[in-house]
Amino acid sequence: xxxxxxxxxxxxxxxxxxxxxxxxxxxxxxxxxxxxxxxxxxxxxxxxxxxxxxxxxxxxxxxxxxxxxxxxxxxxxxxxxxxxxxxxxxxxxxxxxxxxxxxxxxxxxxxxxxxxxxxxxxxxxxxxxxxxxxxxxxxxxxxxxxxxxxxxxxxxxxxxxxxxxxx
Numbered sequence: 001x002x003x004x005x006x007x008x009x010x011x012x013x014x015x016x017x018x019x020x021x022x023x024x025x026x027x028x029x030x031x032x033x034x035x036x037x038x039x040x041x042x043x044x045x046x047x048x049x050x051x052x053x054x055x056x057x058x059x060x061x062x063x064x065x066x067x068x069x070x071x072x073x074x075x076x077x078x079x080x081x082x083x084x085x086x087x088x089x090x091x092x093x094x095x096x097x098x099x100x101x102x103x104x105x106x107x108x109x110x111x112x113x114x115x116x117x118x119x120x121x122x123x124x125x126x127x128x129x130x131x132x133x134x135x136x137x138x139x140x141x142x143x144x145x146x147x148x149x150x151x152x153x154x155x156x157x158x159x160x161x162x163x164x165x166x167x
Contacts, residue, residue, distance in 0.1 A: 003102050005061045008124050010095040016055040023094050030073040032063035038130040043123035044155040051091045058127035067101040071111050105138050122153040
C-alpha cells in the first residue's frame with residue numbers, strides 16, 4: 001500500500017542548496033518518490049533567532065512505508081547528512097519534519113502527526129501552501145490556506161525563485 005506524506009526540509013548550515021538536494025535524493029533512495037516540491041524559501045530562524053537564515057522546502061512523497069517507518073528513515077537520512085542532535089532549535093545541516101501523513105492523526109512520544117506546531121509556523125506553511133493549499137488539517141479542520149491566513153507568525157519568508165530546480 002502506498003502512503004502520501006508531506007515533509008518540510010530545512011537547513012541553515014553549510015551549502016544550503018546542496019543540503020536540500022542531498023536530502024531529496026536520500027528521500028528517493030530510502031522512502032520512495034518525490035512527487036511535488038515547492039520552491040525554496042529563505043526564512044528567519046524560529047525559536048532561537050540569533051542564527052543563520054534557513055532554506056526551507058516542502059515536498060510531497062509517495063512511499064510504501066508507514067508513518068513510523070518514514071520517521072525512522074528520516075532520522076537515518078539526517079544522520080547520514082551530518083545532522084547533530086544538539087539543543088532544541090539549534091542550527092542544523094538538515095532538518096526533515098513530517099507535516100502530514102495520509103489523513104491520519106498520531107500523538108505519541110516518538111511521533112506527532114500532523115506536526116504539532118505547523119499552524120504556528122509561517123516558514124512551514126508558505127512552502128506547503130504552494131504545493132497543497134487545499135490540504136485539510138485532520139484535527140483543526142482547516143485547510144493550509146486557512147491556517148496560513150490565521151497564522152500570527154510574522155517572521156520573514158522569502159521566495160527564492162532562482163533556486164527552484166526540477167527533479
